Amino acid sequence: MNAAALFGSLKGEADSESTLLPDPRMGSPMPWVIAIVIALTVIAAASGLALRNAAARADADLVGGVTVQIVSAAPADRNHQADAALAVLEHAPGVIDARHVAQSELDALLEPWLGTRPGDTIDGLPIPALIDLRLDGPATPARVSALRARIAAVAPAARVDAQSGWLTPVFRAIGTLQWLAGGLIALLAMATIAAVVLSARNALVTHRQTIEIVHMLGGTDPQIARVFQRTAAMDAAIGGSLGLCTGAIAIIILGRQFSALGSGMVAGAALGLTDWLMIVSIPLAGVALAVLTARLTVLSALRRML
Amino acid sequence: MSEPDAEIVQFDNVGLRYGTEKEVLTDISFTLYPGRFYFLTGASGAGKTSLLKLLYLAQRPSRGLIRMFGTDAITLSRERLPGFRRRLGVVFQDFRLVQHLSAFDNVALPLRVAGVSEREILKPVTEMLDWVGLADRSHARPPTLSGGEQQRVAIARAVIARPDMLVADEPTGNVDPDMAMKLLQLFESLNRLGTTVVVATHDVHLIRKVPESLIMRLDKGRLSDPTGALRYPPRRTTPSFDDPPLGFVLR
Numbered sequence: 001m002n003a004a005a006l007f008g009s010l011k012g013e014a015d016s017e018s019t020l021l022p023d024p025r026m027g028s029p030m031p032w033v034i035a036i037v038i039a040l041t042v043i044a045a046a047s048g049l050a051l052r053n054a055a056a057r058a059d060a061d062l063v064g065g066v067t068v069q070i071v072s073a074a075p076a077d078r079n080h081q082a083d084a085a086l087a088v089l090e091h092a093p094g095v096i097d098a099r100h101v102a103q104s105e106l107d108a109l110l111e112p113w114l115g116t117r118p119g120d121t122i123d124g125l126p127i128p129a130l131i132d133l134r135l136d137g138p139a140t141p142a143r144v145s146a147l148r149a150r151i152a153a154v155a156p157a158a159r160v161d162a163q164s165g166w167l168t169p170v171f172r173a174i175g176t177l178q179w180l181a182g183g184l185i186a187l188l189a190m191a192t193i194a195a196v197v198l199s200a201r202n203a204l205v206t207h208r209q210t211i212e213i214v215h216m217l218g219g220t221d222p223q224i225a226r227v228f229q230r231t232a233a234m235d236a237a238i239g240g241s242l243g244l245c246t247g248a249i250a251i252i253i254l255g256r257q258f259s260a261l262g263s264g265m266v267a268g269a270a271l272g273l274t275d276w277l278m279i280v281s282i283p284l285a286g287v288a289l290a291v292l293t294a295r296l297t298v299l300s301a302l303r304r305m306l
Numbered sequence: 307m308s309e310p311d312a313e314i315v316q317f318d319n320v321g322l323r324y325g326t327e328k329e330v331l332t333d334i335s336f337t338l339y340p341g342r343f344y345f346l347t348g349a350s351g352a353g354k355t356s357l358l359k360l361l362y363l364a365q366r367p368s369r370g371l372i373r374m375f376g377t378d379a380i381t382l383s384r385e386r387l388p389g390f391r392r393r394l395g396v397v398f399q400d401f402r403l404v405q406h407l408s409a410f411d412n413v414a415l416p417l418r419v420a421g422v423s424e425r426e427i428l429k430p431v432t433e434m435l436d437w438v439g440l441a442d443r444s445h446a447r448p449p450t451l452s453g454g455e456q457q458r459v460a461i462a463r464a465v466i467a468r469p470d471m472l473v474a475d476e477p478t479g480n481v482d483p484d485m486a487m488k489l490l491q492l493f494e495s496l497n498r499l500g501t502t503v504v505v506a507t508h509d510v511h512l513i514r515k516v517p518e519s520l521i522m523r524l525d526k527g528r529l530s531d532p533t534g535a536l537r538y539p540p541r542r543t544t545p546s547f548d549d550p551p552l553g554f555v556l557r
Contacts, residue, residue, distance in 0.1 A: 213402050216364060217463075218392030219419045221384070303384065 031239035033195045038243025038286050039250070041188045042279055046251045046271060048181030049278065054269035055174045058167060064096075065163030066139045066147060068131035072157040082129035084154035089133060092150055094143060097134035106130065128159075139164060192286060196232055196293040203228065204301050215305065225298040232294035233287055240283025248279070312376065313337045314471060314502050315361065320370030322356055329368070330356050332527045338504065340470070343497045345513045346506040348524030354506040355399060355475055357524060361504060362396045362473045363387065375470070392420055395469035395501075397477045401460040403448040409435060409459045410444040416467040434462045437492070439485070453480035461489055471502040478512060490515055 068085055072078040082100060089098045106127055114125075135143065139162035148160040164171075204211070211224055251271070258269065271279075315338040322331040331353045338344060348354050359365040360372060363379060372379040374390060382390065395416075403412050414431045435444050438458040448456055457480045464472060472493065478486035490512060497503045505512075513519060523530045 209402070210404050210406075213404055214415070214419060215388075216362065216391060216396060216402075217416045217419050218388045218390075218394075220388045223419065 030195065030199050030235040031242070034192060034236050034239025034286060034290065035242035035246065037188050037192050037195070038240045038283050039246040040243075041185055041282050041286070042244055042247025043250055044181045044184040044188065045282060046247070046275070046279055048178050048185075049271060049275045050269040051174050051178050051181070053271070053275070055171055055178075057269075059164065059171070062162075062164040062167060063138050064135040066133040066135060066144060067161050067163055068133065068147075068151070068155075069159045069161075070129040070131075070155055070157050071159055072128075073126040078129045078157070081155035081157055082131060085151040085158055086131055088151050088154055089131065089147065092147060094135050094137065095133055095147075096136050097132075099132050101130040101132055189289060192289055193293045196236075196290045197297050199235075200228055200232070200294045200297040201301065203231070204298060211302070212305065215302075221299055221302040224302060225295050228294045228298045229291045232290040236287040236290035237283070240286045243286075244280065244283045247282075251279075312340070313373070314340045314375060316371075316373040317360075318371040318373075320360065320367045320372060322353075322360065322365065323368045330527050331360075331367075331524075334370070334529050336522060336529060338471075338502055340502055341497065341500050342502055343494065343516055343519040344502070344504045345516070345519050345521045346504060346524065347508055347513070347521060349508065352524040353527040354524055356527075357529075358396075358473050358475050358504070358506055361471075362394050363391055388419075392416070392467065393470040395464035395467065395472040397457075397460050397464045397472070397474035399475040399479070401448070401456045403456055403459055403463075405448050408445045408447055409440055409451065409455075412448070412459050413462045413466055415463060420467060430466060434466050435459075438462045438489075454482065454485060457481055458485070458489070461492065465492065465496055468496070468499070469501060471504065472496060474503070474505045476507055477505060478507070478509065486512065487515070 068089065070078050070082045070085065072081060086098055086100050089095055110127070133147070137143075141162070144160055144162050148158070151158050151160070211219075214224060255270070315336075317334050317336050320331060320334040321329045322334075323329045334357065346354050346357065356365070360367055363374070363382075366380060375393060377386075377390075379390070404415065407415070410431055413434055414427045417427045417431070432441070432444070435441050438461065440455060440458055440462070443451065443455060446455075448459070451459065457477065461474070461477055464474065474493070477493075478489055481489065486509075493503050493505065494516060507513065513521065
């Protein structure tokens with residue numbers, strides 16, 4: 001008994017099918033193409049998840065927030081109306097917290113825009129007095145209107161706005177970016193499908209004669225398709241692993257740079273364990289997609305052969 | 307005269323044309339019975355290979371009816387086709403060996419297709435290669451084999467699964483007379499074990515070596531029946547103990 005034959009006998013029945021055809025390698029670029037696609041998918045998915053987290057965090061912070069501005073040029077009148085409004089709002093139904101924002105906080109908020117330096121004074125500027133309200137539920141337009149009506153008599157210069165309303169354009173932009181990320185992922189999935197279809201067709205042409213022989217010997221379409229599926233799975237697994245590593249490195253670097261900004265909204269965009277599990281599952285989805293595509297492509301082509 | 311056995315193949319008014327060309331086979335009608343040895347003769351271009359393609363289900367006819375193993379072969383579903391093909395052994399004129407596989411793997415291919423385990427494949431394939439004189443070439447790939455060696459591998463592959471019907475297209479065209487006789491002996495032994503053998507050849511000497519054979523002759527796509535083979539199948543013969551190593555094979 002020769003060594004190869006002995007080895008062959010020990011490989012077992014599972015390996016029988018793999019020797020029906022010579023290795024139908026779908027082309028050496030395949031793992032690289034899949035690696036690029038998976039890396040881009042990982043980055044797009046991570047971006048989408050980060051944006052979702054940021055939006056969710058901001059929404060949670062602002063959902064019950066209401067800001068009351070007392071817009072009056074006269075400081076005395078402004079403070080008087082603010083105190084009166086605060087007294088009413090503290091006892092308004094649904095209000096769980098009401099606070100007059102201190103002047104020092106306002107100065108700190110304005111400093112980046114006005115360039116205040118030590119010794120400068122902005123007391124002369126007609127800055128509105130602010131009351132920060134926290135409601136026991138979402139600040140719906142109806143509740144905001146009710147609050148506005150309640151303080152209209154004591155603070156005619158008051159403007160009442162839901163805090164979430166100020167960020168509506170931001171939320172809309174985030175939503176658009178999330179759709180964009182989803183669209184990119186869909187496009188990349190289609191690119192994967194196209195790459196696998198092209199490679200499978202190319203491999204079918206290359207091995208057409210062998211496939212015909214296997215058919216003539218009684219080989220079934222699923223038997224032949226499984227050989228191509230295995231190759232597609234291997235290519236996708238190798239490419240997927242490379243792509244995941246590349247994408248993960250990019251995410252980590254980007255994450256560190258964004259977290260260095262120190263912005264509250266950006267901090268809320270951090271990826272959690274569930275997010276990372278979803279990202280890690282992307283190469284697995286890529287393998288499944290490649291295998292399914294290879295199977296359908298090969299079976300479809302084989303049906304055209306007798 | 308005894309009643310003929312149930313037919314293994316029945317052609318009824320079969321015609322074949324490629325594309326819009328004129329028919330290469332016209333009004334072909336015949337019946338093949340189990341355990342008989344048939345020669346298909348005819349000049350080059352007479353349509354032998356085309357008829358064999360219909361026999362081994364590589365081609366569908368343009369018209370007519372074909373029944374194989376009691377089933378309409380023309381309307382056979384794609385799912386059932388592999389099962390029928392596994393009952394056939396085919397020696398192609400151009401061998402059609404898988405170039406990337408060794409002689410061993412080429413011969414083992416029908417068994418692997420049938421799902422036989424590697425453990426069960428080793429012995430029969432090794433013995434079959436030994437019998438066709440290629441034991442020391444089992445690892446050689448087809449491009450490194452001579453024409454005769456490739457033909458022997460092709461024949462070993464065709465008979466390894468002990469088919470119900472063996473179809474061979476010029477199977478001794480590339481081997482020396484001694485090997486041709488040996489291969490013919492293999493076919494006869496297989497035939498004695500019950501396999502129907504159909505050999506396409508224009509080698510008259512080969513035909514004379516099998517006196518009980520039945521001859522079908524193709525002439526410009528039409529079939530003649532010089533020995534009455536298609537109407538009066540002779541009696542079945544029994545296997546001898548000098549048979550080549552076919553006892554181990556499947557079925």
